[in-house]
Amino acid sequence: MDELVIKYYRKMCREGFAYAGSLENPAVYLDTVGEKLRICGMSAHYYMNIFINISNNGIREIKYLCTCDPTANVVVEVMCKLARGKPITEAKAITTDSF
Numbered sequence: 001m002d003e004l005v006i007k008y009y010r011k012m013c014r015e016g017f018a019y020a021g022s023l024e025n026p027a028v029y030l031d032t033v034g035e036k037l038r039i040c041g042m043s044a045h046y047y048m049n050i051f052i053n054i055s056n057n058g059i060r061e062i063k064y065l066c067t068c069d070p071t072a073n074v075v076v077e078v079m080c081k082l083a084r085g086k087p088i089t090e091a092k093a094i095t096t097d098s099f
Contacts (some may be wrong), residue, residue, distance in 0.1 A: 046069075079094070082099075
């Protein structure tokens with residue numbers, strides 16, 4: 001695992017997972033239960049759910065629940081941080097360079 005990912009994960013463990021959780025009645029709900037996710041170690045036992053509330057064509061709130069390896073937790077936390085508060089068009093334009 002990359003040194004930067006390890007440091008970020010340790011920081012999250014100390015300070016908390018800011019975007020972990022769920023949202024009631026999300027506008028967008030992504031469910032990966034039972035799918036083999038490359039980022040989660042390709043095990044059917046791992047999952048990632050993403051909850052998004054949209055308002056005025058922007059991402060008002062975003063949360064996730066997952067049981068994945070630390071790298072996946074860092075990725076989804078950073079993705080939520082980058083997407084929250086952005087118009088949908090800007091959120092769609094997030095690339096790996098943004099991370």
